Every structure is written in C-alpha cells, then in structure tokens.
Amino acid sequence: MMTFREKAARLTQLTTLDDVEHGTLKTDGAQNHHLWSDTQYPHRQLVNRFRAEVKDHYFWQQRFRCCYCSTELQPNARVYDAEHILDKSGFPEFMFHPENIAVACVICNTHKSAKSVLTDGTLRPQTIPGTSTDYKILHPHLDEWDHHLSFDEIGRIAPIPGSTKGPETISICAMDGINLLRLSGHFAAKYRKRVYEMMCKVVTYVSPSKIDDTFRIMRELAEQSPDALAVVATLKDRVAQLQAQRAADAAAARAAQVS
Ligand SMILES: [Zn+2]
Numbered sequence: 001m002m003t004f005r006e007k008a009a010r011l012t013q014l015t016t017l018d019d020v021e022h023g024t025l026k027t028d029g030a031q032n033h034h035l036w037s038d039t040q041y042p043h044r045q046l047v048n049r050f051r052a053e054v055k056d057h058y059f060w061q062q063r064f065r066c067c068y069c070s071t072e073l074q075p076n077a078r079v080y081d082a083e084h085i086l087d088k089s090g091f092p093e094f095m096f097h098p099e100n101i102a103v104a105c106v107i108c109n110t111h112k113s114a115k116s117v118l119t120d121g122t123l124r125p126q127t128i129p130g131t132s133t134d135y136k137i138l139h140p141h142l143d144e145w146d147h148h149l150s151f152d153e154i155g156r157i158a159p160i161p162g163s164t165k166g167p168e169t170i171s172i173c174a175m176d177g178i179n180l181l182r183l184s185g186h187f188a189a190k191y192r193k194r195v196y197e198m199m200c201k202v203v204t205y206v207s208p209s210k211i212d213d214t215f216r217i218m219r220e221l222a223e224q225s226p227d228a229l230a231v232v233a234t235l236k237d238r239v240a241q242l243q244a245q246r247a248a249d250a251a252a253a254r255a256a257q258v259s
Pocket of ligand 1: 066067068069070071104105106107108109
C-alpha cells in the first residue's frame with residue numbers, strides 16, 4: 001500500500017551553489033542566525049539560491065504537503081516556509097545544512113518556532129542527530145508521517161495509538177486549532193464562527209456545568225444535522241478525556257507534595 005506521504009529523501013548535493021559558496025554560508029550562518037533573512041548580508045544572493053533550491057527539493061519530496069500537519073501546499077514558495085527542524089536561533093551552525101530543513105505550512109512553522117525538539121533537550125550535538133529516536137517529534141526525513149499521525153473520519157489530525165511522537169507533534173505545532181476549525185466546518189455557515197469560538201473555549205473549561213451548557217448550545221446549533229451532531233459527540237469525548245487528564249495530573253501533583 002502506498003503511504004500517505006513518504007518521508008523525504010534528504011538533499012545531499014546542492015546544484016545552485018558550489019562547495020565554496022555553501023561553505024561561506026555555513027561559516028557565516030554559524031555566527032549569526034539573522035543572516036537567514038538579513039537583506040544587508042553581502043552574500044544575500046547565495047542565501048536566496050540556497051533557500052530556493054532547498055524549498056523546491058522538499059516541496060516535491062514531501063508530495064507538496066506540510067512536513068508536520070500534511071496540509072496540502074500550493075506550488076508557490078510564498079505560501080510555505082523553509083522549516084529548520086533544529087531551530088536556527090538555537091542551532092545556527094545547522095542553519096544552512098539541507099538535511100536540517102523541510103517545508104512546512106506557515107502555521108506549523110510559526111507555532112513550532114524555537115521549541116526544543118530533541119529527546120534530550122540538554123544535548124548540544126556537534127553534528128545533526130540522524131536517528132529517529134533523537135527527536136521527540138516526528139522528523140520529516142527520518143519518520144513516516146502515517147506511522148505517527150492520521151486524519152480521522154471527521155478530518156482531524158489524530159495521533160496513531162501508541163505513538164509518542166504523534167501527540168508531541170500535535171502539541172508543538174498547536175494543531176488543535178486547525179482541528180477545531182475543521183470541526184466547525186460541519187455546522188451551517190451562519191454558526192461556524194460562533195461554534196469555533198465555543199470549541200476553543202470548551203476545551204479549556206474546568207467547570208462541569210459550564211461544559212454542559214456549552215455543549216447544549218452546540219447541539220442546538222447543530223440543528224439536527226447528523227454530521228454536526230457527530231462532531232459535538234466527538235468533541236464531548238475529547239473534553240471528557242481532557243478533564244480526566246487534568247484530574248490525574250492534579251492527583252499526581254498532590255501526591256508529589258505529600259511525599
Ligand atoms: Zn502544517
């Protein structure tokens with residue numbers, strides 16, 4: 001069976017920069033991560049060529065999908081980002097290494113930002129770690145997307161049971177936002193915005209009566225649509241899970257205080 005999106009083959013040989021030019025970028029970049037977007041940098045043209053080649057390579061390798069959420073990207077480099085898997089401010093020495101770059105949607109890239117993605121967050125590697133287990137999130141070139149994440153029957157990005165990278169990736173890229181947006185699409189157009197805002201809030205509520213009230217309103221706005229009612233039921237399960245998780249966390253915190 002064909003996988004949803006194969007992991008990308010890493011770009012190992014640049015064609016638009018020679019080794020000397022590439023070496024210049026690596027040396028200069030290691031000193032200053034702002035060079036990535038510094039328009040005053042004397043070797044700006046090299047950066048532009050590097051960025052264009054790397055983005056083009058991974059766009060096609062990733063089957064034109066975001067490396068984290070697998071949202072389809074359009075073939076216009078303005079609408080997707082070169083994503084540094086080890087972030088450029090924390091690891092400027094790897095900023096111009098193509099194997100540390102993938103393409104991501106702007107939303108995933110923005111949320112991921114400079115968050116730590118290494119399993120051992122204290123590690124200061126001399127070379128780019130090359131094993132899947134070195135990373136706590138799904139790695140675009142070392143992991144298969146659908147071993148860790150999938151789209152469920154109502155279009156949400158969901159972790160594969162048993163995967164720890166799936167939930168970590170959802171959390172680091174804040175995919176709950178797009179998930180709720182997709183759920184709101186099952187409601188009538190006139191209610192979508194209101195339902196989306198309620199969904200964003202209800203996952204944070206602690207009070208059971210507040211939760212019940214919100215779900216009662218959502219069920220009314222579903223207006224007997226089986227699709228929308230199924231969404232409400234699914235979200236209710238999700239909120240119950242979150243409540244149970246909070247209770248467990250609180251109990252663990254209390255136990256830690258006592259001991
Ligand atoms: Zn994405």
